[in-house]
Amino acid sequence: MPKVTREQILAYRLHGHRLTERAPAADLAGVAGRCYPQNTPPGAAGLALAARVHEVSEERITAELDGKRLLQAFGARGAPHVFPARDAAVFTRGLLPETEEELRAFLRGAVPSLDRIGLAATDLAGLASEAVKEVLDGTALVKDDLGRRAGELITDRLPAGQRDGWKGHSPYSARQFLGESLVRFALPVVSLRGILCHGGRQGRSPLLRRTDQWAGAIEGGMKQAPGELVERFLRCYGPATPAQLAEWGGIGRAQAERLWAAAGSGLAEVGSGGGPRWVLKDELGRLESPEEVKGVRLLPPHDPYLQARDRQVLLPDRDRRKVLWRTIGGPGAVLVDGDIRAVWRPKAGRRTLDVTVEPLGRIGAKHRATIEEEAAGVAAFRGLELGELRGC
Template sequence: MLVVDREQVLAYRILAHGLHRTGTDPAAPAVFDLGVQDIGQRDSAAVALAARTREPVPAASLVDDPRFTLAWSYRGAPHYHRAAEFPGLVPALLPLTESDARARMTWRDQEVAEAGMPAAEALLTAARALREVVREPMPKGAASTAVTGMVPTGLSRWCRGCQAMHIFEQVMRLAAPLAGIRLVAGAAPATLAPLAGRPPVPAEPDTAGVTRIAAAYLRLHGPATATEVAGFLGTTKRTVTEGGWPEDLVEVRVDGHPAYLPAGQVPELENPPEPGLVRLLPPWDPLLQARDRLVLVPDKAWHKEIWKVIGNPGALLAGGEIAGTWRTRSAGRRLDVTVNPLWMLTRDVRAEVEAEADRVAAVRGFAVARVSWEE
């Protein structure tokens, strides 16, 4: 059995995530095998690509690139996916079982009773209604209002801010891809639109598709466990182990704990290249999506700073470790970048951070970056 420590795992993941920045095609990085989460106001997907491609792609160009589809996918969060592959992903987003549906929707007995139907049926009911409503681009608010009027009242809640009834937010987000609906990239407010060549609402769960997602997670974030894959999907461990666990896996011991990796990735885990690089990773960067956060950052005191409920900072990657956080503020045509290192950084690393900040500024449409340090 292969035995490794967390430093070796991080070196492998840095390689698997394309952070050595060897390619030029923005659609090529393996992170798109899962998708790249996007926070539109902060151009996070474009910044994540800038950390992985030699020629950074401006955020404005990414928005218009037909090779990508932006959609609510895993956990209802917006992700960029390869456009050619996204229709094949949609059936895999349909829960496999009733317990799976409850977990993804965060429903308990109370919500099921109020809906008057099982959670899985409620999700499909919402998807069919969304498909009827969204026949052309329309603002999210207008779509929500129209769908709320079509679905049973038990699928809605009173919104104090709007002083109106709205369909459950998470139900709408999870139903949208099943309805063949994408997000219009770059649009504000959030705007929904039909997918090109709109596929039908899936009739049956796609167990093989869930297995492909689990395998992609293990390639990118492995060695990992079924519990961690389930956390990424927003479901239960049982859903993954009984309905979507890949077969061609190797058990690996990571600092004494069992985890799994696709057999074909073992040579890269055994001998990953030296991760002596510096990157500014955006909030919710693919590397930060791993659920074993103690492997990423062994000092648990930093977890609440890196993974906040709202308003995550970016993460500084240096020398194979998460070495700090960073935030930005616009000042005219200048992007101010404030870095908070976890430990003292060398002069060379600081110079590389400043070069990476210039890259982030260019991607986001700023003329120049200015870096300041929190000591």
């Protein structure tokens, strides 16, 4: 079993994430299908793609979404992600929890309430899917309205003994009844079933639509989707384990093992300081002899590269990890020659964007000009000019 070092793992992942050299503008969809960017806070997916692809702006991302070449839907960890419409089966069916055990793991926050009213997770998923189809037929709604209307529709479809609990107090929000909250928990499952996606906005709020009426029914590749999902995960986060796949996807261990098995015999085991891990066999050579990583990138909060579950590999110092990975209001990361050397925060004005850089280690004066160039690119993505660059 070959042994690999932290430096080899980092270089392999940076190449997989397309962070070693920006791709041509025409490769935008391909890169989105490679790294599967999360779009929280809104705009984060576009910034993640701008760090990987030439000529990316907010206007271009909007045009790609409106043109249905890119699709946004709830996915891994229940969060909205952006991916190519042509790869929809991979990022929906590929991650879909199916059994009661798998659904309870994915909907873990809702489980105590489901048990209290005696409703199975599979029943919630089925009821929510049918209600969403009906409520969104020929229209689009913001999340609050969809949750309420679907929750009200489900009420009359429940046995009498469950209705009072369904219409009762929600421990999740004082402004919602319990059934409304449970529907909101279930919306990512409805997305993974290929029923629900995002399309357009109402003010600052994204609109939710039926996938078949917005982008067309998801067809083809359903049987291969779980194995393809694991392959894409490993190209960006390998070498890895089923447990890391479970954390990355927000799914249970049993589902992760099922998906892992779908990858078949195409995996190779390698050793590292953290124990045995797996990589795609056809990628083993690239892992053992990675390309040298040079250059600077400003990665937004929740960037796909930062979604690796073994954060100690990306940033060994525990105190520095606490600065970068915060529960609320986390900063972005500054990559310098393959290492996370700083965090950054933007502050937008009417015409300019100020950027503050907080070093986590030695950056080096020679990199300041490149950091300024990348910060200017972040400002340009948002249609602004770079104002002040502080801290480096």
